Amino acid sequence: MFDLSPDPRVFALPPGADFPAELIAGLEARLAGQPPEALARVHLIVNTRRMARRIRDLYDAGPPRLLPRISLLTDLGDSWALGALPSAAPPLRRRLQLAQLVARLIEAQPDLAARASTYDLADSLAELIDEMQGEGVSHEALLDLDVSDLSGHWARAQQFFTIIEDFLADPDTLDAQARQRRVVERLIADWERVPPEGPVILAGSTGSRGTTLMLMQAVARLPQGALVLPGFDFDLPGEVWDGLDRALTGE
Structure with missing residues (x-):
């Protein structure tokens, strides 16, 4: 052709x-x-x-x-040749798993966020993970970002990024991206x-x-x-x- x-x-x-x-x-x-x-x-x-x-x-x-x-x-x-790859985790299950992790973090450090924001924070983390995995960005690359002019906000955000590290280590949390x-x-x-x-x-x-x-x-x-x-x-x-x-x- x-x-x-x-x-x-x-x-x-x-x-x-x-x-x-x-x-x-x-x-x-x-x-x-x-x-x-x-x-x-x-x-x-x-x-x-x-x-x-x-x-x-x-x-x-x-x-x-x-x-x-x-x-x-x-x-x-979906082809048979690629069928050995694990299936993506259902979005709802991922959201609930992240919500549990966020709730534990807020319980341990109440000054990070209000408990009422648990699901909103879980959704934000899910979107971030989706973007990271789709673009092939590692957790380490995220932590290496230079945001010194936003050091206070960044320090708080990094507390939530620890959730991502543990979450991505679980092979059952593979998302669609x-x-x-x-x-x-x-x-x-x-x-x-x-x-x-x-x-x-x-x-x-x-x-x-x-x-x-x-x-x-x-x-x-x-x-x-x-x-x-x-x-x-x-x-x-x-x-x-x-x-x-x-x-x-x-x-």
Whole structure:
């Protein structure tokens, strides 16, 4: 489907384009003149169930043909090859476990927070853990942050971070983001050993989450891998693109 190239393959569609329809049109153009089974060898990875459903609806509208394999980013861990990974803990169970830990900490140090804030603090910690595990940030990296100008507030916050250290040490507290990262890491390792023979196309994602970005980089490096970015402004001046890497002003 693609010519061999040492460079990553990155395609894009402009803002306002009918992404699923244009994606299918691009696939058909790439596969023009190839046998019908060529499309069935394509593995299409999309980021939302809505997009997967729309792509399938467009194919179902005809003409009859073999279809590509369509996967959701969040469903990659459902394959039999990755089934050995532990399941993610239910969110409610994680929330209640964290609430118990927060309650014990407040009971031991009543000046940290009011008991009425137990569940709010547990929810905040759950969100923090979710973000840390999804981005591959360790507990040690959190403690190494330089926030000397907020030393008083930071000292209080660190009391709650001790909960995270103990909580993450429990293998039964794996959340959905952490499991997704393990799935992607395992998938990348498998691809490095045995690259897929057919095309793998990741479409519709921008890499705003660390795990997704890691997968996108791996797909772009595959012998028959490619990315299709949404909403790409082809008319944006070069100097604007050059400024997007500045963390404080890039957004």
